[in-house]
Amino acid sequence: RKAIQAATAAAASAPPGTAAAAAAGAAAAVAGVTPESHPLANGDIAAGTSMRRQATGLMQQMQQVAANAPGYARMLQDSLMGPTAAHAAASAAVAGLGGPEHVPVQDGRVPVAGHAQETELERKTRELQAKQQQLIQEKRKQEEERLLVALAQPMGFHKGKPLAALVVFRCCLQWRAFQADRTSVFDRIIQVIGSQIERQQDDNACLAYWLTNTVTLLHLLQRNIKPASGGSGSVKRVAAAAGRSIMGGLFGRQPMGGEASIHGGGVGGFRMVEAKYPALLFKQQLDAFVQKIFPMMRDNVKKTITSMLGHCIHTPRGAHGRGAAASSRRHSGAVAPDSGSGATAQSTAWSDILRVFDDLLVKLRDNHVPKPLVQALFKQLFSFVNVQLFNQLLLRRECCSFSNGEYVKTGLAQVESWIMEHGTEWVGESWEELKYIRQAVTFLVIGNKPKKTLDDITRDLCPVLSIQQLYRISTMYWDDKYNTETVSSEVLGRMKQAMVDHSSSASHSFLLDDDSTLPFAANDILAQMDDKDLYVGFPVPDPLKQAGDGATSFAFLEKEIRFGAM
Numbered sequence: 052r053k054a055i056q057a058a059t060a061a062a063a064s065a066p067p068g069t070a071a072a073a074a075a076g077a078a079a080a081v082a083g084v085t086p087e088s089h090p091l092a093n094g095d096i097a098a099g100t101s102m103r104r105q106a107t108g109l110m111q112q113m114q115q116v117a118a119n120a121p122g123y124a125r126m127l128q129d130s131l132m133g134p135t136a137a138h139a140a141a142s143a144a145v146a147g148l149g150g151p152e153h154v155p156v157q158d159g160r161v162p163v164a165g166h167a168q169e170t171e172l173e174r175k176t177r178e179l180q181a182k183q184q185q186l187i188q189e190k191r192k193q194e195e196e197r198l199l200v201a202l203a204q205p206m207g208f209h210k211g212k213p214l215a216a217l218v219v220f221r222c223c224l225q226w227r228a229f230q231a232d233r234t235s236v237f238d239r240i241i242q243v244i245g246s247q248i249e250r251q252q253d254d255n256a257c258l259a260y261w262l263t264n265t266v267t268l269l270h271l272l273q274r275n276i277k278p279a280s281g282g283s284g285s286v287k288r289v290a291a292a293a294g295r296s297i298m299g300g301l302f303g304r305q306p307m308g309g310e311a312s313i314h315g316g317g318v319g320g321f322r323m324v325e326a327k328y329p330a331l332l333f334k335q336q337l338d339a340f341v342q343k344i345f346p347m348m349r350d351n352v353k354k355t356i357t358s359m360l361g362h363c364i365h366t367p368r369g370a371h372g373r374g375a376a377a378s379s380r381r382h383s384g385a386v387a388p389d390s391g392s393g394a395t396a397q398s399t400a401w402s403d404i405l406r407v408f409d410d411l412l413v414k415l416r417d418n419h420v421p422k423p424l425v426q427a428l429f430k431q432l433f434s435f436v437n438v439q440l441f442n443q444l445l446l447r448r449e450c451c452s453f454s455n456g457e458y459v460k461t462g463l464a465q466v467e468s469w470i471m472e473h474g475t476e477w478v479g480e481s482w483e484e485l486k487y488i489r490q491a492v493t494f495l496v497i498g499n500k501p502k503k504t505l506d507d508i509t510r511d512l513c514p515v516l517s518i519q520q521l522y523r524i525s526t527m528y529w530d531d532k533y534n535t536e537t538v539s540s541e542v543l544g545r546m547k548q549a550m551v552d553h554s555s556s557a558s559h560s561f562l563l564d565d566d567s568t569l570p571f572a573a574n575d576i577l578a579q580m581d582d583k584d585l586y587v588g589f590p591v592p593d594p595l596k597q598a599g600d601g602a603t604s605f606a607f608l609e610k611e612i613r614f615g616a617m
Contacts, residue, residue: 191226193604198219199243201592201594202218202219202240206593207592210584213260216267216271217267217271217608218595224324230327230330234329237329237332241336247261248340248343253351255351255352256414256417258344258348259348259414259415261340261344262345265337265340265341265344267580267585268337269573270577270580270585271585272326272330274582276323277323352407352432356404356407356436362400363400363401363462364443365458366458400462401462401465405466405469412429415428421579423571426479427479430478430480431566431570438487438563438565440459444492445561445562451524451527451528451529453496453535454532487563490514493513494525495524495528501536501539504542518546518550525543588608588609
């Protein structure tokens, strides 16, 4: 009777749909023997022994039903409570009866009649699920291959945003690759991008395209993924995981709630994704690409304009003679023929350089490179121009003449006009990057140098030039046009004494260094980017339609990502 009551109570208290509830039938069958009809009530010992055996057999059947209850109910019960309540109740009942009829239970399962039929059903279910998973994996593999093939082709832009970056982000979001503990998709994407960059590293149009895509994709990851939190999940999470469909989470654990889902309207939303190591490494690799592409573009332009800069710092051969002859003829009243040939040569040199800059700016704008990066690139290019011209001026005495100063000043005016025409929106404060050569030229063309004091020179004329640089220009200066003198000997003496006084702390070099470090931090650039049109739906790019089922597999790209509560 104690066993009957224990089993009946366990079955009645078990939640509906669990394995313990499946034992209710067996408990009810035992409970059908009431105390009034029980043989022990009349003192029949033989009948009592028979009844005890009957109860033991019924308890075993109850255990078998509970152990073989199919479906997610048993999985949920096991994940929450370990051995089922029915198993515990049945064991207690048999132990309460005592005697050799106690049957040990292993893993909550005991073979019973009908077990083969249930195993066959479970086997067929597992086979069906395995086939479904295999089909999904094959389809996902095909989609990955199509993405990689399309990635090697220009996808263009949608509302000024690079489609390649948007497609990669949304595919990884849709496939739940960000939450994967192990996946090769990120490495394969990096390989495709890297091969495109290496193959076309001399083409600034291609580099601008990939600069935009990598920095945009990096921005999307910066805003929308975060490192996965550590620690084991709660019981509720374990229970929810046990009840999920096998159809989801091929790359890893499915996110909770609306996380990492794409919605074209209706309920739900998008939250920051808890990314695992492969996704975080992918983010670092994108950052490395940005730091690699930018200097490649800069160096391509440097190589193009370096030879042209030589014509911008020094008057072409013969111009000095023409200048001197022209001066002599002006004093004698004669007309100087061909007096503008030097200015024409310089105008051509600067026009060629500015044409290179124009071509670069067109490529950057056509590929929608973020304006902060465009400004940083031109800032560094004009800094290079400044270093090259200034160092040549201080290294070559023929460049430190009055007439050569006028020659360079005319070219700088042409550059200033170009910078003002394009505005700070695109070229930033590039004019400030030329301040060394501008102030050096100002010193060369200024009149009455012997009357200038050291304070006049260091505070008003050339505040950014060091004493070493001023001393170098002053001692190398010569006037091939009006025979004017350099600064006074007193000023030169004070410059020399100042160099001696500061020799321990100041550098003896008067040359400028070309700074090739990145003129920006990635986080600063990302902070200036906006999210406009990054999450809207867009048509499936043509490269993705060229194989398979056309645009069907990537139809999710046409849906807008909506934001849900964090």
